[in-house]
Amino acid sequence: MTAIYEPSRSIGAKISRRLTVYRARRDLKFKIDRPVVSFTFDDCPKSAITNGISLLENEGWHATIYIAGGLLDVENHHGKMMSIHDVRRLDRKGHEIGGHTFSHRDASSTELNRFLSDVERNQKFLKTNGIRPGKSFAYPFGEVSPALKTALSKNFIGLRGIRSGIHKGVVDRNQIRSYPVFSSKGMDDVIEAINNLKKNRSSWLTLFTHDVRQTPSDWGCTPEEMKTLISAVKKSGAMVLPISNAIEYLKDHEL
Numbered sequence: 001m002t003a004i005y006e007p008s009r010s011i012g013a014k015i016s017r018r019l020t021v022y023r024a025r026r027d028l029k030f031k032i033d034r035p036v037v038s039f040t041f042d043d044c045p046k047s048a049i050t051n052g053i054s055l056l057e058n059e060g061w062h063a064t065i066y067i068a069g070g071l072l073d074v075e076n077h078h079g080k081m082m083s084i085h086d087v088r089r090l091d092r093k094g095h096e097i098g099g100h101t102f103s104h105r106d107a108s109s110t111e112l113n114r115f116l117s118d119v120e121r122n123q124k125f126l127k128t129n130g131i132r133p134g135k136s137f138a139y140p141f142g143e144v145s146p147a148l149k150t151a152l153s154k155n156f157i158g159l160r161g162i163r164s165g166i167h168k169g170v171v172d173r174n175q176i177r178s179y180p181v182f183s184s185k186g187m188d189d190v191i192e193a194i195n196n197l198k199k200n201r202s203s204w205l206t207l208f209t210h211d212v213r214q215t216p217s218d219w220g221c222t223p224e225e226m227k228t229l230i231s232a233v234k235k236s237g238a239m240v241l242p243i244s245n246a247i248e249y250l251k252d253h254e255l
């Protein structure tokens with residue numbers, strides 16, 4: 001197993017990440033009567049299907065799964081990853097197969113044009129394998145720059161980041177916020193956010209995780225935590241939609 005890569009945590013990198021939130025935005029202002037929640041799974045481990053997506057299917061819900069073609073079939077810190085057959089099955093069941101980079105390169109370590117070619121490579125890989133590439137994209141490791149936000153906005157309806165927060169009546173479609181569903185961080189913040197949807201009906205909340213298993217990585221959760229989330233979402237009365245469908249819905253209710 002190779003060492004786990006993580007982008008820089010320097011002060012400079014942190015400041016630049018904070019500023020990027022305010023730049024190259026594509027704001028969508030909306031008014032809805034019922035909150036919307038989107039479940040997303042990144043990369044993507046097989047355990048996400050067995051212990052996460054199948055539970056959503058039991059509720060009649062669909063998810064967005066961000067696939068990096070180059071990670072299929074490998075085994076890493078998230079456990080065994082999906083095969084192309086798994087991805088095809090998810091697509092056929094009506095889940096959104098979202099865009100990612102093919103080799104899971106992130107924007108902080110890759111020159112812009114190279115990054116964009118890797119995104120294109122992933123889209124082509126999905127199409128070649130008979131999978132409909134989704135209209136949304138997730139930034140690997142959440143790494144993003146204003147130039148990248150602008151470049152990808154031409155090809156995707158929405159771009160998901162990893163900064164948490166609820167979209168109350170407005171969302172930057174170039175950097176959609178998402179709550180981490182990580183055992184390592186605890187579930188309190190995300191459960192509180194879901195419970196708050198009752199008070200903020202005109203809201204969209206997205207969630208993201210990786211592996212779902214008894215002993216998850218630092219970026220995954222347990223099957224029990226997934227069940228707790230699902231029951232909190234049910235209690236909130238929210239509608240559950242994949243990212244692209246959620247955006248289409250919000251666009252229908254644009255102010």
Ligand SMILES: [Zn+2]
Binds near residue numbers: 042100140141
């Ligand atoms: Zn990823």
